[in-house]
Every structure is written in C-alpha cells, then in structure tokens.
Amino acid sequence: MTDIRPTLFCTAACAVIASIVLVLPAGRARATEPEQKIVAVVNDEAISEGDLNGRIKLAMLAGNYPDKPEVRDKISAQVLRSLIDDQLRIQEAKRLKLTVDKEEVANELKQTAESNHQTLDQLKELLAKQGIPFSTLEKQTMAQAAWRKVIQKEIRRRIEVTDDEIEAAYSKMMANVDKKQYRVFEIFLAVDSPSDDERVRAFAANLEEQLQQGANFAKLAQQFSQAAGAAQGGDLGTVQDGELPDEIDKTIRDLPVGQVSAPIRTQSGYHIVLVRAKGDALAGDPALSEVHLKNVLIPFTKQPTKEDLPRLVEEAQKVGAGLPNCQAVDEKGKRDGLGGDLGKPGQMTKLSELPQGIAVAVASLQVNQISQPVPTNDGMMLFMVCARKDPPKREPPTKEQVGSQLYLERLDMQQQRYLSDLRSSGFVDVRV
Secondary structure, eight states, X not given: OOOOOTTTTOOTTOOOOOSSOOOOOSOBTTTOOTTSOEEEEETXXXXXXXXXXXXXXXXXXXXXXXXXXXXXXXXXXXXXXXXXXXXXXXXXXXXXXXXXXXXXXXXXXXHHHHXXXXXXXXXXXXXXXXXXXXXXXXXXXXXXXXXHHHIIIIIGGGOOOOHXXXXXXXXXXXXXXXXXXXXXXXXXXXXXXXXXXXXXXXXXXXXXXXXXXXXXXXXXXXXXXXXXXXXXXXXEEEEETTSSOHHHHHHHHHSOTTOBOOOEEOSSEEEEEEEEEEEETTOOOGGGOEEEEEEEXXXXXXXXXXXXXXXXXXXXXXXXXXXXXXXXXXXXXXXXXXXXXXXXXXXXXXXGGSOHHHHHHHTTOOTTOBOOOEEOSSEEEEEEEEEEEOOOOOXXXXXXXXXXXXXXXXXXXXXXXXXXXXXXXXXXXXXX
C-alpha cells in the first residue's frame, strides 16, 4: 500500500529542462546524425546508441554496478526498455499539449542535486567524471515530469472510490489493527507478454544480485522500477498483513528486516521487495525512534572476497555472543581500542539520522542487544543498543485516510495500464 503523501508524483528526483517544448529529442528517425547508430524507433522518433550508452552508464552509477562489458550486456535490454517507455511518456504529454515551465525545471534540478548532498555544479562534475552527459539525466527526469502531468490530466479523473468501498476497507483494517505492520520498498518490472517473461526474470535476478552485494535499493528503483512510486525510491510506505498480493504478503512476513527478496512473480510482473522495519500496526514511526549505540570493530586481516564473507560473519557473530551488555562492549574497547560509543557518550540519535546500514541493523534491537555483523571497508562492525526511546503509538487510521490509500493504489494500477496501452498501440522498432 502506498504511503499517503501529496508528493507522490512530484519528487526531487524528477528534474526537467524545457519550459515550453516537452521533448528533448533523442533524435528523430528522419533527422538523426549520420554517425549516430539508431538502436530503436518509437513512433516517429529515434533512440540513438549514444542515448543508450549514456543511460547505461547512469544506471551503473546509480546501482553501483562494476563497469564491465558483461555487466553492460546484462542490463542493456532493460535500460533500452526504460528509454522506450520514457519516449512514450514524453510523446503522450506532447500529444496532450502538456508543458513544463522553466521555474519547475530549475527547482527540480536543484533539489535533485541537494538530495545527493551536492550542488548542481558538483552533480554535473560527478557525471562528467563518469563520462555521462548531463543531458542523459535531463532526458530521464523530463520523462518523469511529463508523466506526472499525463497522470494528473488523464488518469486521476478516471478513478472513483465509493463510500461502500471505503467502509469495507476501513472495517477490514480495524479488524486487523493488532496485526504486524511493515515498512516496504519495491522494485517492479512489468511483463507485458509471455515472450518477455524470461528476459524480465533474468534482469530481476541480476538486480537482486547487485542488491545483495550492496547496491542502493532506492537508486535502482528510480532507474528501473515501473511502479508509480519509483521516483520515491520504490517506497510503498507502511502496510499491514493481507494488504499486498498474496505472493508478496507471504514474502514480507518471512523476510528479515534489511534483507532483499528474490524476485517474486505476480500476474503483472516481477517484484523485488525490501523490508526496512516491522512492528505493531499502531506503533510510532520507527524512523523516529532514538537510540544510543556502542560499536565493536572486528578488523579484516586482508581484503575479503565474496567467498570469505560467510566465514567472517560467523566469526563476528561469535564475538557478539560474548558481549552480553554495553559494559562488556566498553571493556572490550578499552582492551583493544576497537569499541566504544558511536558518537558522543550518552548521545541519542534518531534511526532516520543514522547511515542506512546501521539503522537497518539496529532498528528492532532492545537495550543490551547486539546487532548482526555489518560489513565495512575495514572489517565487520557490531552495534549494541544501550538506550532506546520509541515514539508514542499512533491513532488508528481515519476513513478519509483509508479512502486516500485506496485511491492511490488504483492510481498506481491505472498508470501502469496506461503505459502498457501506449506500448501496445505505438510503433516500436528495436534494432539491437
């Protein structure tokens, strides 16, 4: 279920660069530069090899992929699919005579940089160092901005949620109010025809592999997910048991906090999910919990390989098992100088302000509980909670909130169908 927030289709990741004309042409089929190989034609507009290469580099940077030919081969088909979808989005906005003003362009580009803790110039410099034309990011984010406007004009007005539907959903939610809730993130890859299934399944498996090796989930969702929440890094918000399709619901129930699922096949495609937190349905927002942490470092004697990690994790777990409380962590720190307070002594820190890996590791820990090992560049880190303050419980949802959630769910479903219809009714010629 999608979180209720007015910025569902307006985020810092959606940058735009045109004020009057919505299309930054990837190159029309009739007017492509002769030295630019055409890799696909979408209706009457072409996507060049340069466009594809720039987008592949952007995806590799966002997902922390190694820059190797075999990696490029694995992701190129899905990246091209994303480029084709973006072109369809832009073309539909143009057909509907939708434009984006210049002020929106400037604000969103600035917010995109700030969300990465950079200035716009620093973001441009980063892309340039990676050999990525800034126009690649501009074209991608323009498509997102154009699609928001299409959704606003053409899809929102089609969606209706009746009072009876709200009443039924509200009654079901209140009956389940004592169930567990989950903070869930998702990457969704659509399968539009049976012939696409193997390609999408293989790409989903490749994404899972990258995520297991430490790739950033939110950035990969922004690059590849085809759900409406992609711009928010795949954030589905807080859901309860029974609210998602059965295949996904069962997975998140069993999935440990902080772990990424294997690809899940549903009727519409493949889903990869990540559970950030679990708790009681009316528990306060776990991101607002405050903790005081102590840490222990078990240093690497040499740079480990992927095959070394299970053994190193097991060894770190044995160290953690011998530390029953925070006093023991302090004593170990005094002995070997590799443990102690994380931050100032006694300082409480919100989970939302901690690095993602640490926040996930300690989110469900109580006082004097040790975390699972967290790999770092220098060694395995263990964290112990020495003080904890959780936010007060929340009030049950109102009928208005339940109605908004139903509306957003249907909005997401309808925008996926709309894009699928554009694919099936348009002319798409893939030449690679």
